[in-house]
């Protein structure tokens with residue numbers, strides 16, 4: 596799957612991911628009203644509204660981008676109905692030939708991680724049959740339980756030729772509270788980065804590993820260091836747009852080959868219609884606003900990479 600991600604980035608010239616993190620207050624009234632008319636103001640109505648909203652955005656951007664990243668919490672808050680919308684979204688994106696990064700941030704003791712890995716990336720055995728549960732292409736994984744929490748994901752990735760992105764240095768303001776703590780004089784995120792590089796050696800594609808990392812756009816200096824520590828890991832870079840990250844902050848996340856990083860924006864794309872910059876599109880043309888925001892993001896990152 597890392598090969599597919601790379602070839603799609605090369606084809607689109609767009610090292611970006613659209614984050615599908617729907618909230619009801621981003622969803623235009625016309626979609627909500629239609630869903631509520633059919634299913635009432637219920638969890639099912641909310642799930643339907645999310646699905647219709649996602650579908651329209653995907654239809655307007657899929658040809659510009661290599662990948663999407665649905666964030667499962669945004670769906671889980673609506674219970675089973677939300678998870679149905681999550682699964683419909685995953686399947687629809689795959690139909691559109693997009694790489695799907697399930698942002699599930701899992702990780703537990705080995706036996707429990709194995710179940711998460713099977714549920715999101717692998718196949719579960721039922722009697723004589725095997726079934727894929729959510730069936731994303733990549734999943735985000737929390738490494739803070741150590742190697743035995745990661746290994747089951749790697750095993751499934753090898754079997755299924757899928758991949759993971761391991762949280763190394765997150766984009767949020769408090770990320771330094773633990774991740775920057777010095778251990779033998781070195782920040783914890785560097786140590787985690789070294790482990791990502793070592794885990795990645797076990798499952799290499801041609802040039803890049805199936806084991807990638809997450810490093811926030813909001814920490815460009817740390818990104819530069821981590822790029823060197825994990826030369827063969829693809830870095831998923833969230834924090835662009837709504838969290839303040841800009842194209843010029845991102846250049847050091849990329850390798851000289853122009854690959855090695857993929858930048859996510861969620862609210863900045865899917866809720867573009869709410870920003871002043873894209874207000875001219877209005878609520879009804881929300882998906883056109885998303886397309887314009889994707890084009891602007893591609894141009895911003897492309898410009899920054901050309902000028903580095």
Ligand SMILES: O=C(O)c1cc(=O)[nH]c(=O)n1[C@@H]1O[C@H](COP(=O)(O)O)[C@@H](O)[C@H]1O
Pocket residue numbers: 614616666698735764765766767809810811833834835836837838859860861862863
């Ligand atoms: O793993 C992630 O994707 C992630 C890691 C991180 O350090 N920071 C971060 O913002 N994310 C996710 O990236 C998305 C960012 O959303 P926006 O700030 O709206 O672009 C959300 O889905 C976050 O959960």
